Amino acid sequence: MQIEDTDLPGVKLITPRRFGDARGFFAETWNARAFAEAGLAAEFVQDNHSLSEKPGTLRGLHFQAPPHAQGKLVRCGRGRLFDVAVDIRRGSPTYGRWTGAELSAQNGRMLWVPAGFAHGFVTREPETEIVYKCTDFYAPSCDGAVRWDSCGIEWGLDADPILSDKDAAAPALASFDTPFTYEAAS
Numbered sequence: 001m002q003i004e005d006t007d008l009p010g011v012k013l014i015t016p017r018r019f020g021d022a023r024g025f026f027a028e029t030w031n032a033r034a035f036a037e038a039g040l041a042a043e044f045v046q047d048n049h050s051l052s053e054k055p056g057t058l059r060g061l062h063f064q065a066p067p068h069a070q071g072k073l074v075r076c077g078r079g080r081l082f083d084v085a086v087d088i089r090r091g092s093p094t095y096g097r098w099t100g101a102e103l104s105a106q107n108g109r110m111l112w113v114p115a116g117f118a119h120g121f122v123t124r125e126p127e128t129e130i131v132y133k134c135t136d137f138y139a140p141s142c143d144g145a146v147r148w149d150s151c152g153i154e155w156g157l158d159a160d161p162i163l164s165d166k167d168a169a170a171p172a173l174a175s176f177d178t179p180f181t182y183e184a185a186s
């Protein structure tokens with residue numbers, strides 16, 4: 001397993017080791033001990049899985065506010081997607097900055113999106129599935145969103161994305177009152 005820093009401190013790109021053989025491959029996608037030793041300690045309580053039928057489907061940018069903030073370990077189970085994290089911690093030196101990575105069933109890569117970051121993705125193939133582990137339970141009363149096109153993200157779209165009504169109505173980053181505060185590491 002390889003864990004790399006991205007250009008947005010806190011967000012990490014993980015490439016699990018794949019053991020290929022005549023049948024296909026085997027990979028560990030989560031191992032609490034190995035990840036902790038590599039600097040990524042997390043306790044997950046919920047796994048999510050969604051299918052987006054059409055390419056250009058965009059979900060995000062989403063977060064859950066404290067006390068139910070979620071860190072997410074994201075990967076693509078089928079197809080291909082571009083996964084994005086945006087720092088939304090008030091006072092953070094990187095507030096409003098984003099990073100992204102292409103995750104696919106083929107490349108097996110994963111993105112670690114810590115609490116305090118909004119998360120979203122756009123699918124780049126039909127029938128794309130995303131699976132992700134979360135560090136807190138779904139709490140609809142803490143659900144929040146930032147509008148997908150208000151953070152300068154280069155989504156790689158050549159047409160308007162397919163959005164949920166909720167995502168289309170999300171507030172822009174500029175008018176957004178974030179529930180997160182940056183805590184500098186001591």
Ligand SMILES: Cc1cn([C@H]2C[C@H](O)[C@@H](COP(=O)(O)OP(=O)(O)O[C@H]3O[C@@H](C)C(=O)[C@@H](O)[C@H]3O)O2)c(=O)[nH]c1=O
Nearest residue numbers: 048050059060061062063072119120121137138164166
């Ligand atoms: C997120 C979530 C949704 N639901 C329900 C609520 C709703 O009826 C239905 C669809 O919910 P949504 O439209 O919010 O699904 P979706 O737009 O896929 O939301 C997800 O987007 C990505 C980008 C994330 O980061 C996730 O945390 C989550 O917010 O599923 C749950 O039961 N549990 C959950 O954990």
